[in-house]
Amino acid sequence: MRDVSIIGVGETKFGTLGESLRELIAEAGNKALKDSGIDRKEIESLYFGNYCGDRFVKQGHSSSLAALATGLKYIPTIRTETACSSSSGAFKEAVLGVASGAYDIVMVLGAEKMTDVDTFEATDILAMAGDREFEGVQGLTFPGMFALMAQVYSKKYGIKMEDFRKQLSSVAVKNHRNGYHNPFAHMRKIITLEEAMDSRMVAYPLNLFDCSLISDGAAAAILCPSDIATDYSEDPVDVIGFGHSTDILPLHLREDLSRSRATTIASEKAYKMAGIGPGDIDFTEVHDCFTINELISLEGLGFFDNGKAGEASLNEKTTVDGSIPVNPSGGLKSKGHPVGATGVGQIVESVMQLRGVVEKERRVEDAEVCLVHNIGGSAVTCFVHILRRR
Amino acid sequence: MRDVSIIGVGETKFGTLGESLRELIAEAGNKALKDSGIDRKEIESLYFGNYCGDRFVKQGHSSSLAALATGLKYIPTIRTETACSSSSGAFKEAVLGVASGAYDIVMVLGAEKMTDVDTFEATDILAMAGDREFEGVQGLTFPGMFALMAQVYSKKYGIKMEDFRKQLSSVAVKNHRNGYHNPFAHMRKIITLEEAMDSRMVAYPLNLFDCSLISDGAAAAILCPSDIATDYSEDPVDVIGFGHSTDILPLHLREDLSRSRATTIASEKAYKMAGIGPGDIDFTEVHDCFTINELISLEGLGFFDNGKAGEASLNEKTTVDGSIPVNPSGGLKSKGHPVGATGVGQIVESVMQLRGVVEKERRVEDAEVCLVHNIGGSAVTCFVHILRRR
CATH class of the missing domain: 3.40.47.10 (Thiolase/Chalcone synthase)
Structure with missing residues (x-):
């Protein structure tokens, strides 16, 4: 396996926010791109973690929404879901994607828009993780x-x-x-x-x-093989x-x-x-x-x-x-x-x-x-x- | 990347079935294990594709249900979702998992229990993939x-x-x-x-x-590196x-x-x-x-x-x-x-x-x-x- 490094990060404020799921994704993704200095055309794959857009905002298949929101076209995209660790899963699979040699530059995103439903509904949605x-x-x-x-x-x-x-x-x-x-x-x-x-x-x-x-928010990171990380970042994290x-x-x-x-x-x-x-x-x-x-x-x-x-x-x-x-x-x-x-x-x-x-x-x-x-x-x-x- | 092969497969009948999501998963997983001749203790990771258990049967975090249903304990498990191609995504990420060297023997599962809701609800759930x-x-x-x-x-x-x-x-x-x-x-x-x-x-x-x-059903496959596939199977598929x-x-x-x-x-x-x-x-x-x-x-x-x-x-x-x-x-x-x-x-x-x-x-x-x-x-x-x- 190749070693993997983080060369860019970005996140929205977490909170009860006015932005939609797609707007949150766009903000975090664009911040990570800016932080890395990478053009979005260099991103080869997108891993997206989301627990339950299906019930919080009635949006499934949200990996393709994440690609749309961040301006990523035609590349491999996938959503991972493991309840509250959904985007940790995206991060880990993205690490494997780079480690395997399948991709060099990968974006990982996680997002959730929870406050469009009331607390009782949110509690019921979260309970589905049991x-x-x-x-x-x-x-x-x-x-x-x-x-x-x-x-x-x-x-x-x-x-x-x-x-x-x-x-x-x-x-x-x-x-x-x-x-x-x-x-x-x-x-x-x-x-x-x-x-x-x-x-x-x-x-x-x-x-x-x-x-x-119970919060709204999104976060993003950009990964690459460790041996080329300093080509992109002055301070990569391995x-x-x-x-x-x-x-x-x-x-x-x-x-x-x-x-x-x-x-x-x-x-x-x-x-x-x-x-x-x-x-x-x-x-x-x-x-x-x-x-x-x-x-x-x-x-x-x-x-x-x-x-x-x-x-x-x-x-x-x-x-x-x-x-x-x-x-x-x-x-x-x-x-x-x-x-x-x-x-x-x-x-x-x-x-x-x-x-x-x-x-x-x-x-x-x-x-x-x-x-x-x-x-x-x-x-x-x-x-x-x-x-x-x- | 290492080459990857399929050494076992199994599926349920597809249809309007009486079995629950967990029963469908168990049947397909156990059939694939039997087909491969592998003991479940040898499975190192589980990739599970499911579109919307969240709304069809009110079960999120279904990768952990899939592990439970197939008797897989403490190993890495993850759900992938890309609408109707959810378990194709699980298959592809599982291939990368083996190709990277992170795992040798991996199970891929896909399942959906759709017929517990009426056709209008199912149509609405599917529409969330747009x-x-x-x-x-x-x-x-x-x-x-x-x-x-x-x-x-x-x-x-x-x-x-x-x-x-x-x-x-x-x-x-x-x-x-x-x-x-x-x-x-x-x-x-x-x-x-x-x-x-x-x-x-x-x-x-x-x-x-x-x-x-609109059907119920589940399917499973077991993967390993191509160079050891014949240790497990007489007829591996690469x-x-x-x-x-x-x-x-x-x-x-x-x-x-x-x-x-x-x-x-x-x-x-x-x-x-x-x-x-x-x-x-x-x-x-x-x-x-x-x-x-x-x-x-x-x-x-x-x-x-x-x-x-x-x-x-x-x-x-x-x-x-x-x-x-x-x-x-x-x-x-x-x-x-x-x-x-x-x-x-x-x-x-x-x-x-x-x-x-x-x-x-x-x-x-x-x-x-x-x-x-x-x-x-x-x-x-x-x-x-x-x-x-x-």
């Missing part, structure tokens, strides 16, 4: 699924719920603080631990500030490892709801490919759809022992100047979660961090290597990518 | 889109509508005759030219028998060429509705990779969602001059013993069109043809090389694969 026949028809939606995980977790590790609630809330506080300084973030609002803990209950023990946002795994879809068939086995497997593959371990990572973007999942993910990725990530979060080990900065972008919690855009959005933010050009308050100084983690569904499909600046 | 903002909201659905193409075509080539209707109907008659002999086909019904021409109008000039079917292109999504922006530019570009790439031309192809499966599209596709693939495919069809050049047998499976017209399954279904049928094991009445004797063509949307996304038996 097992419809075993979970959806029982009325189990995602806040409920992650609440079950949180309950199993606190019981397994003997953490009193009051203490655990504080640990979970510390994740929200930290991510909101980072997101406050991110001009692309949806909810730029600093919150206190007390505010987080006192917010209204959604699904016990998760309350309002434990939940990520994809030095990736992993991809799928846990068992319905919760009732899993061995242990307090862990993400897909995260462990995907990250082990990525670390092995990169020839490094968790101790070599300077910062990480992880999937914090609910605060509990940031904790479970950090343990699956090997940053903390099982049952210890909550305490570490409360003790500020995961802040921008902590031992392992987590979600300096603000994460899904504050930056926002336009599901199909989230994965490439994490990549865009990570590249900007590695370039050292993000806002000082959320910058990880001198970062060289980062890990990007995303999941689809109830921690089912997992993608891990490890990036390194030159 | 440009929602420019076509869908105007009430333009797929019969109308292809009817427009048929009108442009007949006008451009000066074919009187009465003669053209006969040419179109000859496609239906031929595909129904082939499908009658295919035990996997949805509508096993021989029709006469008169019956086809006299059936009720759907969208002028296309009438009932010009339209393909993927010797592929091409993939995307036309402009909405009809009003295209140069010429009488041609499929994506088909031309994709097939030129595939022929070049295979080092052969149309004259070397022993039979072809092409996307006949509407009879007009079989004609346009055959011209785009280089089998007939522009404007001549209809006459060739009427003169029986495309029958099983014609100069270029087209859709010996019965095509989407008679075998059926469970959209997400159609692409891999074409591959399954082609492999069975190349093995020489299909029913005598629809068998292409001594076939060595075939071309498989599929499109998504109004001839927008196009995949071409060229297969050769050893």
Whole structure:
């Protein structure tokens, strides 16, 4: 396989936006093209991640819409869908497309327009990422699924719920603080631990500030073989490892709801490919759809022992100047979660961090290597990518 | 890139079936595993094509359902979607996955469960594969889109509508005759030219028998590097060429509705990779969602001059013993069109043809090389694969 690098990135602001799906795609794609300095005619293939334009805006076959919106004609285009990790999947398949030798210059896009439907409809659309026949028809939606995980977790590790609630809330506080300084973030609002803990209950023990946002947004990246990356970019970022795994879809068939086995497997593959371990990572973007999942993910990725990530979060080990900065972008919690855009959005933010050009308050100084983690569904499909600046 | 071969195939019957999406997937996947003789633990990755489980059965994130249904645990899984060519896209990305060296043994699946919704809902779901903002909201659905193409075509080539209707109907008659002999086909019904021409109008000039079917079904194939294919299979089929292109999504922006530019570009790439031309192809499966599209596709693939495919069809050049047998499976017209399954279904049928094991009445004797063509949307996304038996 050929080595692959990122030579251009761009994203829209995440939020409740007036732009349509096609306008969001156009903005992100054009920003990435401009950032790379590449003419759109050089793009040989487009991989597009989108979770459910089919129901959010009644647009299927959206890879061809993405090509239209970005002015790409007659090239190979494909949509990938793995729920909230849809564009992480696009990124990974695009890496394989370049690694295989099939393409040199490839665009990856992710987009979702979620706010044209009401919250109940959005919740039902998201619930389709679970097992419809075993979970959806029982009325189990995602806040409920992650609440079950949180309950199993606190019981397994003997953490009193009051203490655990504080640990979970510390994740929200930290991510909101980072997101406050991110001009692309949806909810730029600093919150206190007390505010987080006192917010209204959604699904016990998760309350309002434990939940990520329903957002619109799009993000794009341009890839090429590493050996020609400096022909296009002064500061390419290399994809030095990736992993991809799928846990068992319905919760009732899993061995242990307090862990993400897909995260462990995907990250082990990525670390092995990169020839490094968790101790070599300077910062990480992880999937914090609910605060509990940031904790479970950090343990699956090997940053903390099982049952210890909550305490570490409360003790500020995961802040921008902590031992392992987590979600300096603000994460899904504050930056926002336009599901199909989230994965490439994490990549865009990570590249900007590695370039050292993000806002000082959320910058990880001198970062060289980062890990990007995303999941689809109830921690089912997992993608891990490890990036390194030159 | 490594060369890639097919070492196992399986499909369900296509039709209005009692089985659920997960049951269809399980049947096709297990048949392909059995056909290959491979244990499911050897499968390293799963690529799953599905158009719109999101609306047909309210199941998104269906790659993880496909893994569950086939007993594949913790491996990389991804769903691809490009409308009616969704699983052709899965097949192509799986080929790249093996070609890149990322995986050795890969399963490709395609499935769709369409008949749980009524015909009006199905038509609306399919219409989302067009440009929602420019076509869908105007009430333009797929019969109308292809009817427009048929009108442009007949006008451009000066074919009187009465003669053209006969040419179109000859496609239906031929595909129904082939499908009658295919035990996997949805509508096993021989029709006469008169019956086809006299059936009720759907969208002028296309009438009932010009339209393909709304079907349930699933299909699967197993791939590996060509250099180890005989370790697994006595009769591997090699993927010797592929091409993939995307036309402009909405009809009003295209140069010429009488041609499929994506088909031309994709097939030129595939022929070049295979080092052969149309004259070397022993039979072809092409996307006949509407009879007009079989004609346009055959011209785009280089089998007939522009404007001549209809006459060739009427003169029986495309029958099983014609100069270029087209859709010996019965095509989407008679075998059926469970959209997400159609692409891999074409591959399954082609492999069975190349093995020489299909029913005598629809068998292409001594076939060595075939071309498989599929499109998504109004001839927008196009995949071409060229297969050769050893």
